[in-house]
Amino acid sequence: MNNKMFKRTMAVILAAGMTGAMGISALADEITFPLEETATFTGMISYPVGTESEPNNRTIFKRLEEATNVHIDWTAIQSDQWGDKISLNMANINAITDFVFSAGFSDSDLLRYADQGAIIPVEEYIDSVMPNLSAVFEKYPEYRAMSTAADGHIYALPWIEQLGANKTAIQTVGDMSFINKKWLDFLGLEIPTTVDEFEQVLIAFRDNADKIQAEFGIEGSIIPMSFIMNDGDQDPAILINGFGEGYGDADRGRHIAVTNDKQVICSATQDGFYKGMQWLHHLYEENLIDQEAFTQEWATYVAKGKSGRYGVCFSWDVANIDNLQDWVPLPVLTADVRNLTPQNGSFTSGYDRGRCVVTAVAEDPALVCAWLDQMYDPMQSPQNNWGTYGEDDDFDIFEMGENENGEPMLKHAPLGDASPVEVREAECVGGPRAVLDEYYGVYVTCPDDAQYRLDWIEEYYTPDMTMDYVYPNVFMSVEDTEELSNLQADITKTINAAKSDWVMNGVDDAKFEEFKSSLDAYGLQDMLAIFQKYLDAYYAE
Amino acid sequence: MKKKSRFARYSTEDKALLLLGYILLGLFVLAIVIPMVYIVVASFMDPITLQNRGITFDFEKWTLTAYERVISNSQIWIGFKNAVIYSVVFMVVSVIVTMLAAYPMSRSDFKGKGFFNIIFMITMFFGGGLIPTYLLISNLGLLDSMWAVILPGAFSVWNMIIARTYYQGVPQELREAADVDGASEIVYFFKILLPVCTPVIAVLALWQFVGMWNSYFDAMIYLNDTAKQPLQLVLRSILIQNQPESGMISDMQSTAERAQLAELLKYATIIISSLPLLVMYPFFQKYFDSGIMAGSVKG
Numbered sequence: 001m002n003n004k005m006f007k008r009t010m011a012v013i014l015a016a017g018m019t020g021a022m023g024i025s026a027l028a029d030e031i032t033f034p035l036e037e038t039a040t041f042t043g044m045i046s047y048p049v050g051t052e053s054e055p056n057n058r059t060i061f062k063r064l065e066e067a068t069n070v071h072i073d074w075t076a077i078q079s080d081q082w083g084d085k086i087s088l089n090m091a092n093i094n095a096i097t098d099f100v101f102s103a104g105f106s107d108s109d110l111l112r113y114a115d116q117g118a119i120i121p122v123e124e125y126i127d128s129v130m131p132n133l134s135a136v137f138e139k140y141p142e143y144r145a146m147s148t149a150a151d152g153h154i155y156a157l158p159w160i161e162q163l164g165a166n167k168t169a170i171q172t173v174g175d176m177s178f179i180n181k182k183w184l185d186f187l188g189l190e191i192p193t194t195v196d197e198f199e200q201v202l203i204a205f206r207d208n209a210d211k212i213q214a215e216f217g218i219e220g221s222i223i224p225m226s227f228i229m230n231d232g233d234q235d236p237a238i239l240i241n242g243f244g245e246g247y248g249d250a251d252r253g254r255h256i257a258v259t260n261d262k263q264v265i266c267s268a269t270q271d272g273f274y275k276g277m278q279w280l281h282h283l284y285e286e287n288l289i290d291q292e293a294f295t296q297e298w299a300t301y302v303a304k305g306k307s308g309r310y311g312v313c314f315s316w317d318v319a320n321i322d323n324l325q326d327w328v329p330l331p332v333l334t335a336d337v338r339n340l341t342p343q344n345g346s347f348t349s350g351y352d353r354g355r356c357v358v359t360a361v362a363e364d365p366a367l368v369c370a371w372l373d374q375m376y377d378p379m380q381s382p383q384n385n386w387g388t389y390g391e392d393d394d395f396d397i398f399e400m401g402e403n404e405n406g407e408p409m410l411k412h413a414p415l416g417d418a419s420p421v422e423v424r425e426a427e428c429v430g431g432p433r434a435v436l437d438e439y440y441g442v443y444v445t446c447p448d449d450a451q452y453r454l455d456w457i458e459e460y461y462t463p464d465m466t467m468d469y470v471y472p473n474v475f476m477s478v479e480d481t482e483e484l485s486n487l488q489a490d491i492t493k494t495i496n497a498a499k500s501d502w503v504m505n506g507v508d509d510a511k512f513e514e515f516k517s518s519l520d521a522y523g524l525q526d527m528l529a530i531f532q533k534y535l536d537a538y539y540a541e
Numbered sequence: 542m543k544k545k546s547r548f549a550r551y552s553t554e555d556k557a558l559l560l561l562g563y564i565l566l567g568l569f570v571l572a573i574v575i576p577m578v579y580i581v582v583a584s585f586m587d588p589i590t591l592q593n594r595g596i597t598f599d600f601e602k603w604t605l606t607a608y609e610r611v612i613s614n615s616q617i618w619i620g621f622k623n624a625v626i627y628s629v630v631f632m633v634v635s636v637i638v639t640m641l642a643a644y645p646m647s648r649s650d651f652k653g654k655g656f657f658n659i660i661f662m663i664t665m666f667f668g669g670g671l672i673p674t675y676l677l678i679s680n681l682g683l684l685d686s687m688w689a690v691i692l693p694g695a696f697s698v699w700n701m702i703i704a705r706t707y708y709q710g711v712p713q714e715l716r717e718a719a720d721v722d723g724a725s726e727i728v729y730f731f732k733i734l735l736p737v738c739t740p741v742i743a744v745l746a747l748w749q750f751v752g753m754w755n756s757y758f759d760a761m762i763y764l765n766d767t768a769k770q771p772l773q774l775v776l777r778s779i780l781i782q783n784q785p786e787s788g789m790i791s792d793m794q795s796t797a798e799r800a801q802l803a804e805l806l807k808y809a810t811i812i813i814s815s816l817p818l819l820v821m822y823p824f825f826q827k828y829f830d831s832g833i834m835a836g837s838v839k840g
Contacts, residue, residue, distance in 0.1 A: 049778040050616065053767045080778045081761050088675045088762065095679060220593045299804045303592030 031129055031370040034069035041368055042097035044075045044089060046082040048425040053078070059388050060429050064380075070371050073097075090118055098362035099372065101431040105156065105354030111478045114155045119357040121153035125369035132376035136160065136434045142348055142472075145538070150477040156357045157372060157432040161350035161385065163450050165437050167465045168458050169349045170450060172342035175233040175252070178318040180205075180311050182326040183212055194334045195242065195279060202288040205311040218308050225283070225312040226290035228301055229503070230496045233316045240279065242335030244272020250341040251471070254488065255495050256531055257341055258469040262539060264531040266524055268495045272336070274512050277502040279335070284503050294500045317453060329456045332464040340464040344471035349437075351473055356432035375433050382410055382444040385435050387427030389413070395423045403442055410444040420449075474534040484530050490522040584608070584808035588801065607809035610802075617813070619768060620775035624754055625817075627690055627771055631753040632746050635695045639745060640738070642696065643704035644730055661698045671762075678763055689763035690753075690771075700745050707741040708734065743828030751818060776810045779803060
């Protein structure tokens with residue numbers, strides 16, 4: 001690096017540090033787009049494999065450049081290489097750009113880069129030059145709270161995608177369970193509503209395997225129930241939600257739940273979890289569970305599903321596993337109680353804290369922020385999220401229509417034979433954006449695949465959500481993030497291993513007690529205390 | 542009377558030993574052949590059938606879809622071209638540098654040999670680390686150019702040691718004879734030494750070619766332009782699915798679709814990417830016998 005460049009960069013970094021400390025007083029001038037003089041920034045962005053590699057050739061950015069008179073020199077990185085390259089580029093003063101459009105930084109990345117002075121706090125720019133984002137924050141103050149670090153700064157611009165809200169949010173249930181309606185009808189069975197009925201149905205699937213196989217011409221043996229243990233949405237945790245007090249194990253990653261008096265508990269040390277595991281072991285002994293359920297990978301799981309071999313399976317959407325016609329969601333099963341615990345963090349919908357950052361090399365951070373605020377425009381955000389309209393090539397995600405009041409609205413267009421993913425990836429640009437629940441029907445139509453899932457949640461699950469709270473998406477300090485990841489390393493591993501072991505080999509009181517004491521030895525109480533601290537702070541506001 | 546076969550003339554212990562040898566070697570061959578056959582057959586099969594029933598020789602079940610997808614992917618052909626260019630250039634540069642460096646190191650009358658030896662050895666045990674190396678390449682202005690992939694690894698100490706040892710095995714008389722005929726060091730090196738060293742050159746060339754052909758990491762770190770990516774990096778992009786954006790609804794679908802596609806292409810891409818190497822080996826094989834020294838010195 002040449003010396004002059006270094007000095008200049010250092011000066012910018014220092015200046016940025018000072019403005020941060022003194023408050024921004026020189027921002028009184030309103031920034032209006034299009035600018036009178038073309039401004040040029042540098043930005044880093046990722047793009048999906050096999051799509052246009054020059055972002056400025058994407059319709060969305062072409063239109064933005066016209067509308068704002070801001071030209072962006074992009075460093076575009078293929079998305080599969082993003083993780084490896086972004087940390088190198090952040091360390092390289094020659095490569096770092098004014099802003100990182102699709103950073104996707106974790107909490108610890110954000111805090112580390114902020115500590116090094118590589119990225120700058122943006123909260124004052126949000127208030128002064130980002131009207132669109134401010135409006136979102138004003139309407140949903142929780143997003144502002146979630147974006148603010150323990151030191152009071154906001155270091156990144158978030159991505160927000162709402163589909164449904166609170167107990168109807170699409171994320172409330174990730175690992176939905178589905179039951180093969182075609183088989184049920186063939187055997188003349190009803191959809192089960194209790195764990196005992198459920199067991200009888202599985203037994204019927206097992207005992208009538210030959211008939212089912214012959215009737216539907218299935219290649220390969222019949223599997224009454226399959227899942228992938230400890231694999232996010234493919235985990236069977238939802239089945240045991242009715243046992244004990246009904247906390248279930250909805251947080252498959254952290255195994256925590258929040259009680260109605262706002263206490264954080266470990267779901268895996270509850271009696272309900274213990275009883276539920278015993279019950280699953282019983283099903284396993286009855287030969288009702290796929291032998292490969294503990295070891296298979298996604299590809300194997302889907303291959304068996306696509307051949308129509310499952311009676312019950314678990315996933316985000318059964319269309320990924322088999323098809324939509326033959327399957328229905330399995331309602332909540334009653335055991336001791338009837339309850340469904342929503343996933344932690346789901347009440348605030350889709351949210352990514354570290355989506356976009358402004359770096360210390362930006363010479364005019366206010367202008368950069370003002371440009372980035374355009375992404376939060378209610379007509380712009382859905383396009384960045386899904387894709388755009390009116391392109392010359394084959395298919396578009398949207399067509400421009402009108403809403404009830406005759407105002408322009410983006411309507412999801414029929415895609416014909418085109419794969420929705422490919423069209424979306426060819427058009428959308430990602431980055432910071434906010435798609436709020438109230439936009440649907442006003443600025444944009446709700447996408448079909450999301451809509452039917454939202455309907456499922458509302459129909460099958462929302463009425464049974466009897467708990468008041470989920471653990472919110474909180475922004476912890478550096479020390480707590482580190483402490484927590486150290487504690488979780490052992491605790492999560494122990495719990496996950498126990499789940500597979502118990503379902504396969506069974507569990508008794510002695511084993512359960514030993515399991516609880518080993519978790520305590522790994523610092524379970526310290527872990528809960530950290531979670532509790534942030535929960536208290538969250539609800540204190 | 543029937544002539545006894547050679548085998549029958551062996552003693553019982555020898556027979557047992559021979560049999561054991563055949564069995565062990567047979568198992569060894571099977572261990573190599575079975576995975577290869579599996580991959581070849583699997584590349585012609587639909588992933589769902591493959592997962593459910595394993596490979597089959599029922600040709601009606603076979604399909605060419607995977608190859609159609611691979612061949613119609615222009616990115617793969619660009620990657621193929623790049624991989625050939627990088628591997629050939631890397632091979633040439635690397636062999637030249639290594640052979641030239643090894644010569645002085647093989648001479649006992651070379652002053653400073655010990656010093657250079659230490660310098661070389663240090664690099665075998667310690668590296669600069671990823672980020673400093675990246676910054677170096679960046680400051681040299683090599684980012685996003687093929688030299689970023691070729692230059693840093695071109696000189697390999699290990700290969701230099703092998704070449705040096707080979708030089709040292711060349712009879713001293715050769716140099717003396719050349720000396721008598723008035724050959725300078727340069728003439729001796731290029732006209733006499735290198736020609737008798739073809740076996741080691743072939744070995745090093747093959748190693749370097751294969752090494753570059755199979756590598757993707759440097760290319761991933763230093764190259765940004767999709768038009769410059771080598772084959773292995775392209776294949777990696779196809780096989781490693783796009784990271785779904787956190788929580789993005791439609792990406793759940795895309796991940797599922799991609800997983801299926803990756804499964805379909807996996808075996809076909811393995812075949813396509815190993816074909817050139819399979820084709821190359823027979824051509825290099827003739828250099829692997831060291832009989833070339835024979836006749837260079839008359840005893």
